[in-house]
Amino acid sequence: MKVIEPSVIHHIQNGVLEGKDIESYTKRYHEVNYLYEKQREDDPIVYEVYSYSKGKDILGNLNWGLTVLKPVYSHNECNMTKGHFHVNKDCAEIYFGIAGVGLLLLMDEEGHTWAEKVYEGSLHHIDGRIAHRLVNTGDEDLKVGACWPTSAGHDYHAIEKREFGYRVYKRNGQIEFEKR
Numbered sequence: 001m002k003v004i005e006p007s008v009i010h011h012i013q014n015g016v017l018e019g020k021d022i023e024s025y026t027k028r029y030h031e032v033n034y035l036y037e038k039q040r041e042d043d044p045i046v047y048e049v050y051s052y053s054k055g056k057d058i059l060g061n062l063n064w065g066l067t068v069l070k071p072v073y074s075h076n077e078c079n080m081t082k083g084h085f086h087v088n089k090d091c092a093e094i095y096f097g098i099a100g101v102g103l104l105l106l107m108d109e110e111g112h113t114w115a116e117k118v119y120e121g122s123l124h125h126i127d128g129r130i131a132h133r134l135v136n137t138g139d140e141d142l143k144v145g146a147c148w149p150t151s152a153g154h155d156y157h158a159i160e161k162r163e164f165g166y167r168v169y170k171r172n173g174q175i176e177f178e179k180r
């Protein structure tokens, strides 16, 4: 029997996804500054996304992903991903906390917004009809793994029309929420 090396390695605790067929992108502040109430003057990297999948974007295929969300604050407002609904509402997603601390903001189609705490080992099932956004509330990288169908699609437009119900701030070490 032939035994081969895996084509991809996820260095879970202290690294990223490495190997053949990994796609990745880096998001800088200027690309997402509209998300924040008050903006920074500089342009740091705010997050990195790594993903791995095989085959076509057809029902049944899966993506494996990693989001590394930096501890970058905009005048006390916590760093966040853009957040999205899935285009295909039949497609759920699993997130799991790897390192750092944060929140997973969740919002239904009526705009009701709530959050789950994210930390090493936390596991989050995201229903296909629920919008999701990660927020880093800590002082180190928030690393979150994900698995979702390649056919899910990202609907950012719906979030632009109706934003998540709360902004998240850290003031004097305390997490505070402000309703939009």
Ligand SMILES: O=P(O)(O)OC[C@H]1O[C@](O)(CO)[C@@H](O)[C@@H]1O
Binding pocket: 049, 050, 065, 066, 067, 081, 082, 083, 084, 132, 133, 145, 146, 154
């Ligand atoms: O695209 P967003 O909402 O900024 O989120 C970052 C990434 O997190 C994931 O949900 C999981 O890696 C990707 O689908 C997404 O592109």
